[in-house]
Amino acid sequence: MEIIKLEGIEKIYRTADIETMALENVNISIDKGEFVSIMGPSGCGKSTLLNIIGLLDKPTKGHILLSGSDMTGQSDRTLSKFRNENLGFIFQSFHLIPSLNVMQNVALPLTYRSGERGAERQRQVKDVLERLGLGNRLHHFPSQLSGGQCQRVAIARAIVGNPEIILADEPTGNLDSHKGAEVMDLLHHLNRDEGRTIVMVTHNEEQARQTDRIIRFFDGRQVQ
Numbered sequence: 001m002e003i004i005k006l007e008g009i010e011k012i013y014r015t016a017d018i019e020t021m022a023l024e025n026v027n028i029s030i031d032k033g034e035f036v037s038i039m040g041p042s043g044c045g046k047s048t049l050l051n052i053i054g055l056l057d058k059p060t061k062g063h064i065l066l067s068g069s070d071m072t073g074q075s076d077r078t079l080s081k082f083r084n085e086n087l088g089f090i091f092q093s094f095h096l097i098p099s100l101n102v103m104q105n106v107a108l109p110l111t112y113r114s115g116e117r118g119a120e121r122q123r124q125v126k127d128v129l130e131r132l133g134l135g136n137r138l139h140h141f142p143s144q145l146s147g148g149q150c151q152r153v154a155i156a157r158a159i160v161g162n163p164e165i166i167l168a169d170e171p172t173g174n175l176d177s178h179k180g181a182e183v184m185d186l187l188h189h190l191n192r193d194e195g196r197t198i199v200m201v202t203h204n205e206e207q208a209r210q211t212d213r214i215i216r217f218f219d220g221r222q223v224q
């Protein structure tokens with residue numbers, strides 16, 4: 001079953017003096033349960049693509065279908081709700097909130113959800129942090145954690161709401177090779193054992209080879 005489908009996606013960024021064609025006629029289908037890598041040189045549009053799949057940014061042309069629903073033209077409210085319930089993001093630079101502790105950072109995606117009680121949320125947050133080996137860091141602040149620990153907190157936040165789709169933009173880019181390998185093991189576990197669909201941007205050929213498929217970009221276009 002196709003869980004992600006991009007049809008004729010174009011993205012042009014316009015600033016005062018220059019137009020950038022960040023993506024041009026991109027067509028991609030990803031099946032539920034696939035682990036796909038996106039590769040290509042700096043500036044070729046990989047993060048733009050991930051932001052569009054993740055409904056954080058809109059294409060200037062084309063359609064994006066997630067789980068069969070066309071997201072083009074939906075209201076921001078509908079998009080936020082869909083994003084909150086179905087998508088988990090992992091960014092290269094973690095994007096943790098410095099003034100919130102580990103539990104509060106991880107609980108963020110759940111606070112926008114209705115119907116779940118506080119105690120249940122706390123339990124979910126604790127469970128996922130314990131699974132990621134952070135059970136003894138619940139009340140630390142991001143500035144009191146190592147890079148690898150920050151990335152695991154970011155992963156906990158991405159998966160706490162059980163999203164179907166995980167989008168990871170260079171998730172190991174700021175980690176040493178050992179910590180990076182741990183994060184990759186975790187992503188493979190989420191894919192293999194929990195059936196999550198993963199789209200990962202990476203500059204690492206070896207990591208990409210371990211995924212089901214590599215989509216290569218050059219200058220805003222798919223080349224392979």
Ligand SMILES: Nc1ncnc2c1ncn2[C@@H]1O[C@H](COP(=O)(O)OP(=O)(O)OP(=O)(O)O)[C@@H](O)[C@H]1O
Binds near residue numbers: 014022047
């Ligand atoms: N908000 C923006 N406004 C204007 N131009 C932008 C904006 N975001 C990205 N661009 C331009 O779009 C192109 C694609 O950028 P993008 O961030 O998607 O590249 P990337 O493949 O993720 O690169 P990297 O590997 O360095 O992260 C670049 O030329 C960039 O300068």
Ligand SMILES: [Mg+2]
Binds near residue numbers: 048
């Ligand atoms: Mg990028």
